[in-house]
Amino acid sequence: MPGTSSHKAVSKGAVFADVDHDPVTTILPQGDVPYTDHAMDADERVIVALGYKQEFKREFSLWTTFCVSFSVLGLLPSFASTIYYGMGYAGTAGMVWGWIIAMIFIQCVAMSMAELCSAMPTSGGLYYAAAVLAPPKYGPFAAWITGWSNWIGQITAAPSVDYALSAMILAAASIQNPDYVPTNWQVYLLTVLVLIIHTAISSMPTIWVARVNSWGSTFNIIALVITLIAIPAGTTNEPKFSSSKDVWGTITNLTDFPDGVAVLMTFVGVIWTMSGYDSPFHLSEECSNANVASPRAIVMTSGAGGLMGWFLQLVVAYTVTDIDGVINSDLGQPWASYLLQVVPRKTALAILALTIISGFSMGQGCMVAASRVTYAYARDDCFPLSKYWKLVNTRTQTPVNAVILNGVLGILMCLLVLAGDVAIGALFSIGGIAQFVAFAIPIAIRVFFVGHRFRKGPWHLGPFGPWIGGMGVAFVLLMVPVLCLPSVTGSDLTPGLMNWTCLVWGAPMLGVTIWWVVDAHKWFTGPKVNVEHAIHAADAAVIDGVGADEDVVQDDASSKASASRPQTPHTVL
Structure with a gap:
């Protein structure tokens, strides 16, 4: 699935979005949780749990x-x-x-x-x-x-x-x-x-x-x-x-x-x-x-x-x-x-x-x-x-x-x-x-x-x-x-009475399909995660936006294990 995990050391004060507590179906790899360096409200926790940074002001009601x-x-x-x-x-x-x-x-x-x-x-x-x-x-x-x-x-x-x-x-x-x-x-x-x-x-x-x-x-x-x-x-x-x-x-x-x-x-x-x-x-x-x-x-x-x-x-x-x-x-x-x-x-x-x-x-x-x-x-x-x-x-x-x-x-x-x-x-x-x-x-x-x-x-x-x-x-x-x-x-x-929808919509869609087969499948991986995220570790205190109390540092084994996992969507029922 899309994206490549960017597992990094998590410093003291990191704030996690616990996807187990946010009702989302996300592109993040199974077991990963995203984190930021500041406290998050409910809306930001949701968007971060989906793998994206909060970049817009939430001024729509x-x-x-x-x-x-x-x-x-x-x-x-x-x-x-x-x-x-x-x-x-x-x-x-x-x-x-x-x-x-x-x-x-x-x-x-x-x-x-x-x-x-x-x-x-x-x-x-x-x-x-x-x-x-x-x-x-x-x-x-x-x-x-x-x-x-x-x-x-x-x-x-x-x-x-x-x-x-x-x-x-x-x-x-x-x-x-x-x-x-x-x-x-x-x-x-x-x-x-x-x-x-x-x-x-x-x-x-x-x-x-x-x-x-x-x-x-x-x-x-x-x-x-x-x-x-x-x-x-x-x-x-x-x-x-x-x-x-x-x-x-x-x-x-x-x-x-x-x-x-x-x-x-x-x-x-x-x-x-x-x-x-x-x-x-x-x-x-x-x-x-x-x-x-x-x-x-x-x-x-x-x-x-x-x-x-x-x-x-x-x-x-x-x-x-x-x-x-x-x-x-x-x-x-x-x-x-x-x-x-x-x-x-x-x-x-x-x-x-x-x-x-x-x-x-x-x-x-x-x-x-x-x-x-x-x-x-x-x-x-x-x-x-x-x-x-x-x-x-x-x-x-x-x-x-x-x-x-x-x-x-x-x-x-x-x-x-x-x-x-x-x-x-x-x-x-x-x-x-x-x-x-x-x-x-x-x-x-x-x-x-x-x-x-x-x-x-x-x-x-x-x-x-x-x-x-x-x-x-x-x-x-x-x-x-x-x-x-x-x-x-x-x-x-006649050409003047023809419904050209099949051509005007179909031709671009045929074009992008051919593009996919020829080239795009090599580099397009779907939604790209743009927030830092780390493997869900037992030593990270992360529930509903509460920051970690201690430094959390992944060892090489955890990083390799995470990198080798299939990139499947994270869901918890």
């Missing part, structure tokens, strides 16, 4: 962590960005039934992830869990695949959100001035500007980032509630609402596939919208009481997001009158087209303004979460030039270099805007499929392969954990091929 992840969900701007997939594949019945069905299984994935987070609250998150839980000798490869898929999903999130945000801003300008028609270059340049602003904000000290995201998430919730009230109250339709029979019972299949497959295809919008609840996992090293607060934030995000998102689906499904008019409007933004269809122009602009501000907050949350993932993987030398991306700025105590890297990559990816709607649309599909594959790998390992090597944290699912995890994994296995389906088949399928 349960609420502010939830705020970041809820901002990343960004229900209102997410729905506005993906309305094409839900409504455009299976109509209103696909929207309302699709959301319910998908959310049941997404909750299973979220709860299983929360259980892993409680046992391993690190920025590396899913990647760390895959490495620790995988069968012997397969840990580094499991971490490699999980990490790269998760990272690809993370770094595409902010660019796709900021692209949709820019399109909405320019659509609002078109509503104000019907003679104005935005060009792809204008959309791209505005997207670049927003990405630069988000990069700057994400480089600020942790407490400032937490405050910005707290304000943004609060606004997101308020804007969503206002929208849920304003659309039914302000609709100009006659009658105001469609019948329940039409909404729930009529599938408007706009694909070449059977109705059931068309409904499954609507899940891409749900999956993309709900792919941000892993953010508390990646922020856990900046959160106080992380092994309880972070998993709670994951479950709160998925639960609140699922319920409020469904309410929004219902409002739109009961009020939309012309699905084709929404999907194929000259405005180029289905959400703006829908609003103009059902409410007066001023009301439409007001709701669009709320969506734009919420979208800005969402993009900011995505940038913060992605930067922490980049930092965590660079800390373990996953990337070329990792020594630069893993640096923590001494002034802000945030991974500024990782933030800048993600910003530059986002600007480059958004060049797809210039290739047309189909090309840039691939970013949305990538975000969903890449994230959920990364979610499923460590959960699948925990369910099917882990055996006794998983030690539950303080937040867990009890005996239902494997069953809930198994349902989530089955859902992901079903959805991976569905997310790659185009809406048309046969002679109707």
Whole structure:
């Protein structure tokens, strides 16, 4: 397994983190305990027991962590960005039934992830869990695949959100001035500007980032509630609402596939919208009481997001009158087209303004979460030039270099805007499929392969954990091929209508797999321990952070014995 033990003489005053007393599943070799030269609080004992130094200030609380992840969900701007997939594949019945069905299984994935987070609250998150839980000798490869898929999903999130945000801003300008028609270059340049602003904000000290995201998430919730009230109250339709029979019972299949497959295809919008609840996992090293607060934030995000998102689906499904008019409007933004269809122009602009501000907050949350993932993987030398991306700025105590890297990559990816709607649309599909594959790998390992090597944290699912995890994994296995389906088949399928997700996500994943086989397996060993640690000796008084009373010096025999032990995860049941 990853890492090489650095057993050293332990001087008087060393403070140990006794992994037997901290509920963690760790990468440290069996029998080793980490130590520092200062007293540790509960949070630092947990992260040190996992093999990492405490490098961030823990200035996120349960609420502010939830705020970041809820901002990343960004229900209102997410729905506005993906309305094409839900409504455009299976109509209103696909929207309302699709959301319910998908959310049941997404909750299973979220709860299983929360259980892993409680046992391993690190920025590396899913990647760390895959490495620790995988069968012997397969840990580094499991971490490699999980990490790269998760990272690809993370770094595409902010660019796709900021692209949709820019399109909405320019659509609002078109509503104000019907003679104005935005060009792809204008959309791209505005997207670049927003990405630069988000990069700057994400480089600020942790407490400032937490405050910005707290304000943004609060606004997101308020804007969503206002929208849920304003659309039914302000609709100009006659009658105001469609019948329940039409909404729930009529599938408007706009694909070449059977109705059931068309409904499954609507899940891409749900999956993309709900792919941000892993953010508390990646922020856990900046959160106080992380092994309880972070998993709670994951479950709160998925639960609140699922319920409020469904309410929004219902409002739109009961009020939309012309699905084709929404999907194929000259405005180029289905959400703006829908609003103009059902409410007066001023009301439409007001709701669009709320969506734009919420979208800005969402993009900011995505940038913060992605930067922490980049930092965590660079800390373990996953990337070329990792020594630069893993640096923590001494002034802000945030991974500024990782933030800048993600910003530059986002600007480059958004060049797809210039290739047309189909090309840039691939970013949305990538975000969903890449994230959920990364979610499923460590959960699948925990369910099917882990055996006794998983030690539950303080937040867990009890005996239902494997069953809930198994349902989530089955859902992901079903959805991976569905997310790659185009809406048309046969002679109707052209390059412009092709679903390029399989290529845009599959090609990088194939590339990193080949890289592993050819070279990376020689040097990549998974999570790297960066704290001093020593063999668990009987003469070391180490319980719950109490320092050793005497000098503890390992003899050569102990060091050799430790070095010869297999590097297996340390767990105590």
